[in-house]
Amino acid sequence: MRRWASFPTTRRSARLQARLSRAVSTVKxxxxxxASTGGEREVSAEGSNVGEVLNSLADRHPDTKGQLxxxxxxxxxxxxxxxxxxxxxxxxxxxTAVKGEDTLVILPAMAxxx
Amino acid sequence: MIRRAKEQITEVDPxxxxxxxxxxxxxxxxxxxxxQEFEQSHIPGAKHVPRGxxxxxxxxxxxxxxxxxxLYCASGNRSALAARxxxxxxxxxxxxxxxxxxxxxxxxxxDVEVPRSLTAEQRERYSxxxxxxxxxxxxxxxxxDAKVLLxxxxxxxxxxxxxxxxAGVGTIGIVDDDVVDLSNLQRQVIHTNDRIGMPxxxxxxxxxxxxxxxxxxxxxxxxxxxxxxMEIIEGYDVIVDGVDNFPTRYLLNDASVRLKIPVVSASIxxxxxxxxxxxxxxxxxxRCLYPTPPPAELAPSCGANGVLGALPGIIGVLQAIEVVxxxxxxxxxxxxxxxxxxxxxxxxxxxxxxxxxxxxxxxRDPGEISDEEMGVFPDYEAFCAAAG
Numbered sequence: 001m002r003r004w005a006s007f008p009t010t011r012r013s014a015r016l017q018a019r020l021s022r023a024v025s026t027v028k029x030x031x032x033x034x035a036s037t038g039g040e041r042e043v044s045a046e047g048s049n050v051g052e053v054l055n056s057l058a059d060r061h062p063d064t065k066g067q068l069x070x071x072x073x074x075x076x077x078x079x080x081x082x083x084x085x086x087x088x089x090x091x092x093x094x095x096t097a098v099k100g101e102d103t104l105v106i107l108p109a110m111a112x113x114x
Numbered sequence: 115m116i117r118r119a120k121e122q123i124t125e126v127d128p129x130x131x132x133x134x135x136x137x138x139x140x141x142x143x144x145x146x147x148x149x150q151e152f153e154q155s156h157i158p159g160a161k162h163v164p165r166g167x168x169x170x171x172x173x174x175x176x177x178x179x180x181x182x183x184x185l186y187c188a189s190g191n192r193s194a195l196a197a198r199x200x201x202x203x204x205x206x207x208x209x210x211x212x213x214x215x216x217x218x219x220x221x222x223x224x225d226v227e228v229p230r231s232l233t234a235e236q237r238e239r240y241s242x243x244x245x246x247x248x249x250x251x252x253x254x255x256x257x258x259d260a261k262v263l264l265x266x267x268x269x270x271x272x273x274x275x276x277x278x279x280x281a282g283v284g285t286i287g288i289v290d291d292d293v294v295d296l297s298n299l300q301r302q303v304i305h306t307n308d309r310i311g312m313p314x315x316x317x318x319x320x321x322x323x324x325x326x327x328x329x330x331x332x333x334x335x336x337x338x339x340x341x342x343x344m345e346i347i348e349g350y351d352v353i354v355d356g357v358d359n360f361p362t363r364y365l366l367n368d369a370s371v372r373l374k375i376p377v378v379s380a381s382i383x384x385x386x387x388x389x390x391x392x393x394x395x396x397x398x399x400x401r402c403l404y405p406t407p408p409p410a411e412l413a414p415s416c417g418a419n420g421v422l423g424a425l426p427g428i429i430g431v432l433q434a435i436e437v438v439x440x441x442x443x444x445x446x447x448x449x450x451x452x453x454x455x456x457x458x459x460x461x462x463x464x465x466x467x468x469x470x471x472x473x474x475x476x477x478r479d480p481g482e483i484s485d486e487e488m489g490v491f492p493d494y495e496a497f498c499a500a501a502g
Contacts, residue, residue: 028456028463031383032408041459078408082465090468105454105465109360109404110381110388 023100025053030106036063045104050083051094053104068106080107116191123197126210128219131157131184142176142183145216146196151188155226157219160186165196172204179206186212186219230255236328240282253442254282260441263287263350265338265366267318269426270356270380270433272304277434279322279329283441286322287332287350290314301423338362340488343369352437355379356430360407367392367400368488372480376447378436380429385422385457387429390448390467391436394476397449402470425457 027043037043038061045060047053054075058065070076074094081088082105088096098104134141138159145156146165156162161175165187176183183206185193193211200206212219220226232240232254243249249257260283264271267290278286292314294305304321305314315333322329334346338357343365347353353370355377357363363379370377376393379400392399432453439445454463471477475487 031386041456076408077406078404080403085463085465087466087468105463107388107452107454107465109408110383110386 023048023098023102025098025100025102025104027053027057027104028106030108030110032108032110033064033067033106036067037061047098049092049094049098050081050088050096050104053098054081054094067108078109081105082107116194119194119198120211123194123201124210125190125194125213126184128212128214128222128224131186131212132219132222132224135159140181142181144172144175144183144185145187146185146193147187147216153229153231155216155220155228157186157216158225158227160227165192168196168199169204172200172206176206179204180208182208182210184210184212187215189215189217191215236282239326239328243281248444249438249442253444256442257282257438258284260352261285261287261350262437262441263289263347263353264356265289265353265362266356266358267302267304267314268292268298268356268358269301269382269421270430271318271354272302272321273427273430274354274356274434274437275304275318275322276325277431278437279326281434281438282326283329283437285330285332287334287346288315288318289334289336289338289346290318291335291337301421301426303427338365340365340485343488344373347375348373350375352440353377354433354437356381356426356433363400364407365488368475368483370394371399371476372483372488374480376440376449378433378440378448380433382421382425382429383419385425387425387455387457388452389429389432389436389455390452391440393440393447393449394480398467398469399473399476401475402473403452403467405470405474422457425455428457429455 024044024046027045029037029041029043034041043057043061045053045056047056054068058068068076068079075081083091083096083098084103088094131143135158143157143160145152145160145162146168148164152162163171163175183200185197187193190211190213193215197209197211200209216226232251237244240254243254244251262278262283262285264275264286267275267288271288275286275288294310294312294314294317296310298305299307305317309317309320313335315335319331319333322331336342338346347369353366353375355363355366357366366377370392371394374394376391378391380387380389391397436447439447450467452465452467454465469476475483
């Protein structure tokens with residue numbers, strides 16, 4: 001792989017790059033959002049960064065959009081999103097790059113102990 | 115025989131030993147009585163070597179055979195025999211026996227040290243803890259001294275209370291204003307069928323006493339609010355939070371940061387649970403994680419929600435374990451981390467939580483947090499009405 005990288009772009013590596021940029025990630029859906037995803041607990045979504053992945057989720061399940069994003073398009077403050085185990089706010093926020101096989105965890109505040 | 119022994123050894127008056135305190139000038143004072151006698155009381159700073167173990171253990175207490183060694187027992191007889199053994203058989207050069215033993219010492223009004231120990235019943239009850247190096251005698255003593263407050267004797271509070279009681283947590287406080295209902299029994303395992311209708315604090319107290327009558331239960335049959343929270347939580351070492359609504363979570367967070375009390379926080383819904391330890395100024399607080407509450411439609415905390423009966427079992431017991439770790443100082447508590455458990459897929463996910471340098475509460479000194487700021491939250495009635 002390393003040797004290929006030094007070669008000029010071939011049709012094959014261009015295809016590979018295109019596929020990487022359309023990486024498919026897993027998004028873990030919290031219980032409070034599952035009504036908006038038809039009960040699914042995990043959803044696959046495409047995108048090269050956190051914002052794209054979440055928008056792709058919102059395109060497929062429109063009810064999640066208003067719960068994830070404010071009117072200005074920013075992530076709602078009562079929703080935390082983690083790329084694998086790290087809060088995306090300490091990374092590059094919605095711009096944080098996402099690779100295939102990454103997992104995004106959406107974590108809205110929960111209460112309930114009874 | 116005792117008389118003969120006393121003729122062969124040197125005796126010393128308790129007053130002379132007393133005057134050597136506190137540093138004793140290198141004199142080693144050894145109590146040669148049995149374990150139980152030593153545990154009841156002994157001369158401050160005395161080493162303990164029961165006479166039956168003199169030969170095998172004296173070197174651990176007095177390694178230098180030229181040093182001055184003063185032995186004592188209850189009345190001066192056993193120590194005379196022991197002194198002769200040290201002198202004649204073990205080669206100690208400067209041995210004395212204290213006349214009158216600890217009895218005369220006490221009669222003179224000199225101080226004794228009463229060491230803390232477990233009763234025979236406690237040694238048996240907590241024997242499996244005593245065998246774990248991370249807990250052991252020291253850890254068990256810390257548990258017995260600990261004061262833990264449970265917010266709610268419900269789904270999470272039930273297993274937590276039972277295991278903390280079994281573990282020997284000395285004082286367990288319970289805040290709950292509810293009564294036991296038939297619909298609770300699917301998961302609230304501290305309550306029983308024949309206690310339906312009984313206040314939960316009373317039912318939980320009975321459940322705790324049935325497992326461990328040594329636990330002191332402090333009942334707070336009320337709801338936490340801004341007017342009573344400081345008074346209720348002050349003095350507890352750890353708070354276990356299983357409250358079912360956001361306003362109380364924020365209020366609790368603010369008050370616990372102000373009093374620097376760690377909170378083992380958890381919540382459950384359906385087949386999902388989450389858990390974290392909010393240790394003020396050591397890790398993030400609840401407001402670092404969620405500076406603003408979710409809108410009512412995303413906050414299923416106002417009405418009844420379904421939950422798998424066994425789910426609060428696993429999450430509540432995880433809380434109990436975090437409490438034991440905090441109290442005994444063992445392991446790495448779940449500070450700055452959040453654990454998600456998803457029962458349908460059987461997955462555990464660990465997430466990193468970070469302190470918010472701009473946190474409205476824990477970025478400031480506890481003394482700066484005013485009463486007015488605590489638990490600031492949209493009107494709860496309106497909040498839940500909007501949730502429908």
